[in-house]
Amino acid sequence: MNCDIITCRNEKEVISSLSKTIESLAKEAIDTRGVFRVGFSGGSLVKYLNTGLPTIVTEWSNWRIFFCDERFVPVESTDSTFGTYKRDLLPFVNGLSEDQFVKINSTLNLEECAKDYERRVVEEFQGQSPRFDLLLLGMGPDGHTCSLFPGHKLLKENVKLIAPIDDSPKPPPKRVTMTLPLIRNSKCNIYAMSGEAKKDMAERVFVKGEDLPAGMVGPTNGVFKCFVDFQIK
Numbered sequence: 727m728n729c730d731i732i733t734c735r736n737e738k739e740v741i742s743s744l745s746k747t748i749e750s751l752a753k754e755a756i757d758t759r760g761v762f763r764v765g766f767s768g769g770s771l772v773k774y775l776n777t778g779l780p781t782i783v784t785e786w787s788n789w790r791i792f793f794c795d796e797r798f799v800p801v802e803s804t805d806s807t808f809g810t811y812k813r814d815l816l817p818f819v820n821g822l823s824e825d826q827f828v829k830i831n832s833t834l835n836l837e838e839c840a841k842d843y844e845r846r847v848v849e850e851f852q853g854q855s856p857r858f859d860l861l862l863l864g865m866g867p868d869g870h871t872c873s874l875f876p877g878h879k880l881l882k883e884n885v886k887l888i889a890p891i892d893d894s895p896k897p898p899p900k901r902v903t904m905t906l907p908l909i910r911n912s913k914c915n916i917y918a919m920s921g922e923a924k925k926d927m928a929e930r931v932f933v934k935g936e937d938l939p940a941g942m943v944g945p946t947n948g949v950f951k952c953f954v955d956f957q958i959k
């Protein structure tokens with residue numbers, strides 16, 4: 727894992743640097759292929775994207791937005807990651823519409839929901855190996871990323887691209903998540919985090935190299951960046 731750590735002065739600068747990087751990756755993808763395929767996460771990243779994305783200049787209609795993980799709850803639930811973007815991002819971005827978000831179908835059972843989401847990921851790439859332009863990831867205080875938790879059997883998943891999980895230690899217990907093979911096949915992974923609460927985990931992952939899910943990601947053939955507002959040593 728070789729991650730480029732970008733040290734910012736404060737949270738505001740994390741958000742602006744992250745946003746500029748997303749703007750530039752979107753431009754490159756849209757100029758080259760006419761589409762920008764990105765995965766959003768939930769948790770603390772939501773605030774960064776909801777604050778930063780309305781400020782960028784991009785061809786919004788060329789974005790296709792997936793979820794690195796999603797809680798298996800209805801969109802109306804406060805736990806729904808899509809629900810937060812629907813409420814706090816969509817109304818503030820001219821040119822981005824709800825149908826550009828590829829959402830889970832939480833009316834199916836959990837297994838079927840994960841299969842259905844995988845099918846839609848596969849369809850998106852029209853027969854090619856699914857390779858997202860960018861996955862925006864979060865790092866939990868226990869070292870989880872997406873809904874991949876320390877010591878969980880899903881870390882060994884090497885067939886499914888999208889998997890169900892019904893025993894997430896962080897509520898809610900039922901979720902669907904991208905698996906390591908799909909994450910590692912992407913072109914770029916980015917973490918963005920701020921504050922002392924994240925510093926300890928970032929050091930365990932990037933300096934001590936502890937065997938934690940957050941350190942198991944990073945594209946096999948691509949770019950891995952982490953925006954922080956603290957010194958990692």
Ligand SMILES: O=C1O[C@H](COP(=O)(O)O)[C@@H](O)[C@H](O)[C@H]1O
Binds near residue numbers: 796863865
């Ligand atoms: O539950 C989740 O947690 C992680 C990390 O969130 P954070 O608030 O500790 O930054 C998040 O990346 C994931 O999408 C979410 O479902």
